[in-house]
Amino acid sequence: MKKIQFLSIAILSSFVIACGGKKDEGKKDEGFQVQRANSDDKKEVAANTNTVALAGNDQMLFDKNELRVEAGKPVTLTLRHTGVMQKISMGHNFVLLKQGTNVAEFAGAAASARDNDYIPADSDAVIAHTKMLGGGESDTITFDAPAPGTYDFICSFPGHYAVMRGTLVVE
């Protein structure tokens, strides 16, 4: 009887130790990322570049409707599709439009440019754009920040621009 009790205690403690170990691993990972973000290399890059992150989800929403960048510096933008739905039904991209662009008109033209990832090939309204992404995918682009001012960005997947839109403020 005592032996069985001892065994179950031993099993229980090893389970607790295993769980504890897992938690520690998670903490270590977080610590590592924080360290990397604070490294001198990153600081130097951050000083010369605007780094912007944007996400789109399965609910057809961007996580931000305003992005702010400093003028005169390149912009490195990463768009991440945090959902699981496929590109064909819930595709997302980031399309930055020149000032004065009629967004509804542009989105209409984009909707019929399916063969070109919903970017109208004959349009000169696009400053920069990412690839069209499905769930779990991401794309990073770099472009020069346009002149100070406010610029519209949209997702050009058919029907998305009405809610998936925002402004990039260059200051």
Ligand SMILES: [Cu+2]
């Ligand atoms: Cu979209």
